[in-house]
Structure formats: structure tokens, C-alpha cells
Amino acid sequence: MPLPTSVKLFEMAPRDGLQNEPGGIVPTGTKIALIERLAKAGMTHIEAASFVSPKWVPQMGDAAEVMSGIKRQPGVVYSALTPNLKGLENALETGVDEVAVFGAASEAFSQKNINCSIAESLARFEPVLERAREVGIRVRGYVSCVLGCPYEGEIAPGKVAEVAKALYDMGCYEISLGDTIGVGTPMAARRMIEATRQQVPVEFLAAHFHDTYGMALANLYAVMEEGISVIDAATAGLGGCPYAKGASGNVATEDVLYLLEGLGIETGIDLQAVIDTGYWITGQLGRKPSSKVALAKGRASS
Amino acid sequence: MPLPTSVKLFEMAPRDGLQNEPGGIVPTGTKIALIERLAKAGMTHIEAASFVSPKWVPQMGDAAEVMSGIKRQPGVVYSALTPNLKGLENALETGVDEVAVFGAASEAFSQKNINCSIAESLARFEPVLERAREVGIRVRGYVSCVLGCPYEGEIAPGKVAEVAKALYDMGCYEISLGDTIGVGTPMAARRMIEATRQQVPVEFLAAHFHDTYGMALANLYAVMEEGISVIDAATAGLGGCPYAKGASGNVATEDVLYLLEGLGIETGIDLQAVIDTGYWITGQLGRKPSSKVALAKGRASS
Numbered sequence: 001m002p003l004p005t006s007v008k009l010f011e012m013a014p015r016d017g018l019q020n021e022p023g024g025i026v027p028t029g030t031k032i033a034l035i036e037r038l039a040k041a042g043m044t045h046i047e048a049a050s051f052v053s054p055k056w057v058p059q060m061g062d063a064a065e066v067m068s069g070i071k072r073q074p075g076v077v078y079s080a081l082t083p084n085l086k087g088l089e090n091a092l093e094t095g096v097d098e099v100a101v102f103g104a105a106s107e108a109f110s111q112k113n114i115n116c117s118i119a120e121s122l123a124r125f126e127p128v129l130e131r132a133r134e135v136g137i138r139v140r141g142y143v144s145c146v147l148g149c150p151y152e153g154e155i156a157p158g159k160v161a162e163v164a165k166a167l168y169d170m171g172c173y174e175i176s177l178g179d180t181i182g183v184g185t186p187m188a189a190r191r192m193i194e195a196t197r198q199q200v201p202v203e204f205l206a207a208h209f210h211d212t213y214g215m216a217l218a219n220l221y222a223v224m225e226e227g228i229s230v231i232d233a234a235t236a237g238l239g240g241c242p243y244a245k246g247a248s249g250n251v252a253t254e255d256v257l258y259l260l261e262g263l264g265i266e267t268g269i270d271l272q273a274v275i276d277t278g279y280w281i282t283g284q285l286g287r288k289p290s291s292k293v294a295l296a297k298g299r300a301s302s
Numbered sequence: 303m304p305l306p307t308s309v310k311l312f313e314m315a316p317r318d319g320l321q322n323e324p325g326g327i328v329p330t331g332t333k334i335a336l337i338e339r340l341a342k343a344g345m346t347h348i349e350a351a352s353f354v355s356p357k358w359v360p361q362m363g364d365a366a367e368v369m370s371g372i373k374r375q376p377g378v379v380y381s382a383l384t385p386n387l388k389g390l391e392n393a394l395e396t397g398v399d400e401v402a403v404f405g406a407a408s409e410a411f412s413q414k415n416i417n418c419s420i421a422e423s424l425a426r427f428e429p430v431l432e433r434a435r436e437v438g439i440r441v442r443g444y445v446s447c448v449l450g451c452p453y454e455g456e457i458a459p460g461k462v463a464e465v466a467k468a469l470y471d472m473g474c475y476e477i478s479l480g481d482t483i484g485v486g487t488p489m490a491a492r493r494m495i496e497a498t499r500q501q502v503p504v505e506f507l508a509a510h511f512h513d514t515y516g517m518a519l520a521n522l523y524a525v526m527e528e529g530i531s532v533i534d535a536a537t538a539g540l541g542g543c544p545y546a547k548g549a550s551g552n553v554a555t556e557d558v559l560y561l562l563e564g565l566g567i568e569t570g571i572d573l574q575a576v577i578d579t580g581y582w583i584t585g586q587l588g589r590k591p592s593s594k595v596a597l598a599k600g601r602a603s604s
Contacts, residue, residue, distance in 0.1 A: 003489075182598070185564025186523050187305075214557045214594030215564070218519040221488050247598040255516045262487025262517070292516030296484070296549040 004229035006266040008045065009257075010176070010206060011038050012250050013281070014066070015047040015081060017238025019059045020249055023285045028062045032069045034281050038235060039073040041273035047100065049080045051087035067094035079140065083114070085127045092135060099132060100140040100176075101125040103167060105160045106149035109180070113144070122166050129171045141167030142208065146177045146192055147184030147219075150243045157195035165199035174204055176232055179219065181243050182212025186222035193226040206230035209251050211290075212241045216251035217259050224263075231256055236278030237290030252291030254278060272300050306531035308568040310347065311559075312478070312508060313340050314552050315583070316368070317349040317383060319540025321361045322551055325587050330364045334371045336583050340537060341375040343575035349402065351382045353389035369396035381442065385416070387429045394437060401434060402442040402478075403427040405469060407462045408451035411482070415446070424468050431473045443469030444510065448479045448494055449486030449521075452545045459497035467501035476506055478534055481521065483545050484514025488524035495528040508532035511553050513592075514543045518553035519561050526565075533558055538580030539592030554593035556580055574602050 014035050018026050035048050048070065054061035063080060070078060079098040082088040091099055103121050104110040110118045125141075132139045145152075146160045164175045177196065179189070189209075196205060207228045209216040220231060234250035241247045257271045271293075278289040279299040289295065316337050320328050337350050350372065356363035365382060372380060381400040384390040393401055405423050406412040412420045427443075434441045447454075448462045466477045479498065481491070491511075498507060509530045511518040522533060536552035543549045559573045573595075580591040581601040591597065 185561055187565050211594065212598045213560055214516075214519060214554075215561060217516060218523045218561060221520045221523065241598070244598040244600075248594060252516075258515055259487055259517060259520060263489050292513065292550060296514045296543070296546040298546075 001225055001227050003224050003263055004227075004265060006229070007224075007260055008230045009043065009253065009267050009269060010045040010047065010230065010232045011043045011253060012047050012208075012232050012234040013038065013236065013238040013253070015050050015060070016250055017234040017236075019050060019057055020239035020242060021059070021285060022240050025059050025061075026284070028065045028069065030281075030284050031062070031066045034277070035066070035070050035078070037277040037280065038274075039076045041277055042267075042269035044075060044268070045077045045079065047081065048078045051080055051082045051091045064090060064094050067091065067096055082128060084124060085131060088128050088131055092137070096137070098138045098140065099128070100142060101128055101167070101172070102142040102144065103163055104144045105155050105163050106145040106152045108151035109145045109149045112151060118163060122170070125167070125170060133171060138173045139171060141170075141172030141175045142178055143167065143175060144178045144180040147179040147188055148181055150181050157192045160192050161196040161199045164196050164205070168200045168204060174206055174230065175200055176206040176208045176230075178208040179210055179216075182210035182215065182241065182248070184209070184219050185215055186218050189219040190222050190226050193223050193228060197227065202227035203229065206232055208232035210241065211237065211248045211251040212244055217255060220251070220256065220259065235274055236282045236294065238281065248290050252278070252289065252294070254289070254291040254293040258293040272297070276300050303527055303529050305526050305565055306529075306567060308531070309526075309562055310532045311345065311555065311569050311571060312347040312349065312532065312534045313345045313537065313555060314349055314510075314534050315340065315536040315538065315540040315555070317352050317362070318552055319536040319538075321352060321359060322541035322544060323361070323587060324542050327361050327363075328586070330367045330371065332583075332586050333364070333368045336579070337368070337372050337380070339579040339582065340576075341378045343579055344569075344571035346377060346570070347379045347381065349383065350380045353382055353384045353393045366392060366396050369393065369398055384430060386426060387433060390430050390433055394439070398439070400440045400442065401430070402444060403430055403469070403474070404444040404446065405465055406446045407457050407465050408447040408454045410453035411447045411451045414453060420465060424472070427469070427472060435473060440475045441473060443472075443474030443477045444480055445469065445477060446480045446482040449481040449490055450483055452483050459494045462494050463498040463501045466498045466507070470502045470506060476508055476532065477502055478508040478510045478532075480510040481512055481518075484512035484517065484543065484550070486511070486521050487517055488520050491521040492524050492528050495525050495530060499529065504529035505531065508534055510534035512543065513539060513550045513553040514546055519557060522553070522558065522561065537576055538584045538596065540583065550592050554580070554591065554596070556591070556593040556595040560595040574599070578602050
């Protein structure tokens with residue numbers, strides 16, 4: 001299959017990134033500034049917050065303030081994670097553009113991460129999807145552990161396909177397939193996409209790969225050869241990996257953009273502006289970007 | 303083209319790695335211990351030293367002591383870089399198994415790096431190849447800047463093919479194609495191999511990719527799809543990049559091994575032993591391994 005001519009990039013730094021930063025809770029103003037900088041760099045899809053109980057994820061306790069505080073850019077979709085109806089209602093009050101639900105392809109991970117079985121989690125999403133439909137908001141579906149689980153090990157591609165199909169049938173407009181612990185390699189990633197696209201048209205699938213083992217870019221290249229044209233990434237590689245201390249989480253947006261530019265694939269995003277944003281936010285966190293492209297190119301001289 | 307079923311890995315840490323470490327000159331005993339640990343981990347090809355004038359590369363000033371000091375393992379090829387006849391004679395005195403010459407696909411890089419044109423460098427290699435033939439020693443040929451040059455920018459695939467063919471015709475048994483500054487992306491890497499394998503059979507070509515921009519594994523996956531089955535890598539990603547301060551150089555052996563294992567490709571090398579060696583040598587240098595796999599897996603608990 002030929003590589004896509006353009007790719008839609010879904011930016012994860014404000015949510016999946018900051019939620020997992022070991023440095024603790026980032027001030028609301030910093031989160032808002034980050035989101036505004038990302039939009040200015042050309043991002044069209046930004047996951048801005050998570051409307052989950054602050055008891056579970058204190059880092060996202062200011063989700064409403066963040067969503068309400070952003071100076072919105074026209075043409076930019078600001079989305080939020082809404083694990084249940086309560087989260088959705090709270091998100092709707094802030095004028096969220098789009099929401100997301102978060103499932104798993106691993107029973108053990110589902111139990112440990114969201115305290116219910118996969119089937120129970122899908123049932124819990126039903127009213128979220130229904131209410132979102134009523135108010136005309138699109139819902140994105142995440143499937144975690146698609147290339148491996150910290151508790152179960154390998155995950156069968158057919159299981160990923162099954163959960164993706166359930167989310168698709170339920171009305172999710174896009175299914176983001178997450179290699180949560182970053183253990184996948186290219187052939188496994190291809191096989192997972194091959195199995196899933198038999199159940200869900202490939203244009204509705206996104207790749208959400210973590211770079212914990214340095215495999216994310218090789219895997220992204222491989223799945224683009226399978227027709228994937230939506231990619232999740234986090235500026236500066238924000239967000240560590242809770243399952244491997246000191247290791248990386250989300251693939252860095254800068255590295256993905258460099259790969260795509262080299263392949264002649266359009267994104268509409270300004271790489272240097274993203275690099276500079278990555279240096280800025282990691283400066284706030286007291287560290288350097290986890291992006292080799294950022295380190296090699298450096299920030300723009302002013 | 304199907305992926306190879308096995309890959310020959312050529313270990314670069316003792317030479318290309320330590321030569322470019324910013325921390326200064328590593329003690330001879332440490333170099334020898336590194337080489338012996340790598341052989342014990344299952345490496346069959348180790349570039350151990352460079353017989354170049356210490357005026358140019360002081361880090362390799364103890365090449366003779368290193369080569370003579372190694373306790374050799376049967377079945378392991380210990381090679382050395384020999385830029386000229388004098389270097390070769392010095393290397394032969396230490397009982398080197400194999401030597402290598404180092405050319406470039408970029409005129410500007412050739413001038414700045416070895417102070418002569420590409421044609422002059424090839425002429426300089428002739429007596430090295432001739433003498434090596436006399437004594438029955440194999441010669442490996444390096445071509446640098448195959449995917450970009452710090453002075454010229456882009457390099458035409460045809461130029462790489464031309465230099466590779468010259469080295470092959472001269473008698474080099476293997477031509478290692480180096481993305482010296484790590485700027486390449488997968489399609490460019492494929493096109494470069496496509497052009498080169500029209501001049502030199504692909505089984506005589508090796509990929510020597512640097513991870514400066516994080517692209518090395520994606521590029522390796524792409525060129526394996528073009529038939530490449532010999533890969534150069536350095537344990538712990540040893541060796542920085544002289545053209546981008548603070549950035550990475552050689553792709554880490556650990557990351558390459560993890561990729562190959564995931565693809566079901568044999569190498570005969572013990573990944574955990576390489577990870578442990580990487581932690582040990584970077585401990586000597588006062589830093590951590592530049593390998594995401596090493597950071598994610600950690601050293602073996604003893």
C-alpha cells in the first residue's frame with residue numbers, strides 16, 4: 001500500500017503527556033499556554049484535558065479551568081477524555097469540541113486500570129456515546145495495550161480488532177490504537193492493523209504509539225504502509241512510562257513530524273514551532289525535550 | 303522483498319563509539335574489557351581500534367596496545383580502521399583479523415574529514431587493499447554521508463552507488479553505508495540502497511546508521527525490506543555526534559537487537575548481556591546508556 005500523502009496528527013502532550021509527568025502537577029496557566037502554543041504551531045487536534053475524578057488523576061483536576069481558559073483558535077478541535085457520563089456533562093459545560101473514551105484490549109489491564117472488564121467498560125461507554133450523539137459531539141475511542149500488556153504480555157491481534165469494532169459500532173468516529181507500554185515492533189504492528197482493518201475501515205483507525213523501547217517511529221512507518229494516516233504524538237515526548245521508570249512514554253511530535261517531512265507527507269504543522277514549544281514546556285518542568293530531533297536541531301535562535 | 307531471516311551485526315562501540323565520546327580518552331584497560339565483554343555477549347564482528355595518527359584522533363592513540371591486549375575469542379573477528387599503508391602495517395603487527403578503509407560520498411566531507419578528494423582517497427586505499435590481499439586479510443569499505451552531508455546537504459543516491467562500486471571493485475568484501483549525521487528517513491534510505499545494489503550485490507552492503515534524529519530504527523527496517531542483512535551499531539549508543547552537540551551518534555546495539563528479535567530475525571547475540579555491558583561502560587564514562595531498550599529493561603538483577 002502506498003504511504004499516505006497527508007497525515008492528521010493528534011497532539012497528546014497536554015493530557016497523556018502532563019498526566020504522566022513525574023514532576024507532579026503543572027499549573028493551570030502553564031497548561032493553557034501549552035495548548036495555545038500548540039494550536040499556533042499548526043496543530044488541528046489537541047487533547048486538552050481529562051474529565052476523570054481528581055481522586056484517580058490529580059494532575060487533571062483542573063480540567064474545567066483548562067478547557068474554559070483556552071483562547072480557542074478557529075479550525076482547531078480541543079478534545080477531552082470523558083470516562084463516564086458525569087465526565088461528559090462536566091466537559092460539555094466547558095464547550096469541549098470532542099470527547100474520548102478509553103478502553104483496553106487486555107482484560108487484566110482493563111481491570112487494573114479502570115476497575116472493570118472490557119465488556120463492562122464498553123457498557124459504561126454506551127450512555128456517553130448516546131449523550132454525545134444527542135448534543136452533536138464526536139467521540140473518539142482509545143484501545144490500550146494493542147501490542148502488549150504489562151500484566152498479560154502478548155495480546156492477540158483479533159482481540160484488538162474485536163474491541164475496535166465494538167467502539168466503532170457504538171459510534172466512535174475514530175479508534176486510536178495504543179501501544180501503551182511501547183513494546184511493539186514493526187511486523188507485530190502491521191499484523192495488528194491488518195486484523196483490525198478487517199473490522200473497521202482503516203481510515204477510521206489511528207496509531208498511538210509509545211517510544212518506551214525506541215520502536216515508535218519504525219512502527220509508525222510500518223503501519224503507514226498498512227494505510228494508517230492518523231497519528232497520536234506528544235510534543236517533547238511529554239509523559240514518562242509508569243511501567244518502566246525513567247523510560248519514555250508518548251512518541252515525540254517533533255520526531256514524528258521529521259519522519260513525515262522526510263517521507264514527503266503533509267501535516268500543516270510547523271516543526272520548528274513545535275520544537276520551540278517543547279523546549280519551553282520542558283523548561284517549565286526542569287528538563288530537556290525527549291525528542292532526538294529537538295536535541296539535534298535545537299531551538300530557533302531569536 | 304522479505305525481511306532477512308538472520309542479520310550479521312557489526313559492533314562499533316570500541317572504535318566509532320569511544321572515538322567520539324565527549325568525555326575524553328578512555329583508559330586502554332577499559333577498552334580491552336569492553337571488547338572482551340562484547341565478544342562474550344555473542345558479538346562476532348567488533349571494530350576494536352583505529353590505526354590513524356594520534357595527532358588526528360588522540361582517543362585511538364593506544365590502538366596497538368588495545369589490539370594486542372584483547373584476549374581473543376575463537377570465531378570473533380576483531381577489526382581495525384587503517385586509513386593508509388602505515389596504519390595497515392601497524393595493525394598487522396598486532397595480529398588484526400580484518401581492516402577497514404573510510405571514504406565518503408560527499409566531496410566536501412572528504413576534503414574536510416580526510417583532507418583529499420574522493421578520487422584521491424580511493425587512490426590512497428589501493429596500496430592498502432593490495433597489501434591486505436598479499437597477507438590474506440579482508441578489507442571492509444566505509445562510505446560516509448550516504449544520506450546527507452553537514453557541508454553539502456543532500457547526496458545523490460547515484461554518488462553513493464559510484465563510491466560503493468569503486469570500493470567493491472577495488473576488493474572490499476563488504477561496503478558499509480553510513481548516515482554519518484543521522485538525517486535520513488526511510489524512503490531516502492530505500493532509494494539509496496536501491497541505487498547502490500544495482501552496482502554492488504546487496505549481500506555485500508551494510509547499513510551504518512546514526513540515530514541523531516531518532517530515525518535509525520525506522521531506516522533499518524526500511525532497508526531490510528530492500529535486502530540489507532548486515533547492520534552496524536554501537537552498544538549504549540556510544541559516541542556522540544560531532545555535528546550536533548548533545549545529540550546521539552551510532553544507533554544503540556540494544557535497540558537494534560530488540561527490533562530484530564521482535565521481527566523474528568536471528569543474530570546469536572544475548573540482548574541482556576549487551577544491556578549490562580552498556581550500563582557498565584557508560585558507568586565508566588559517568589552517564590547512562592543512550593538506548594531506550596536499556597533504560598526500559600534495566601540491567602540484570604544480580
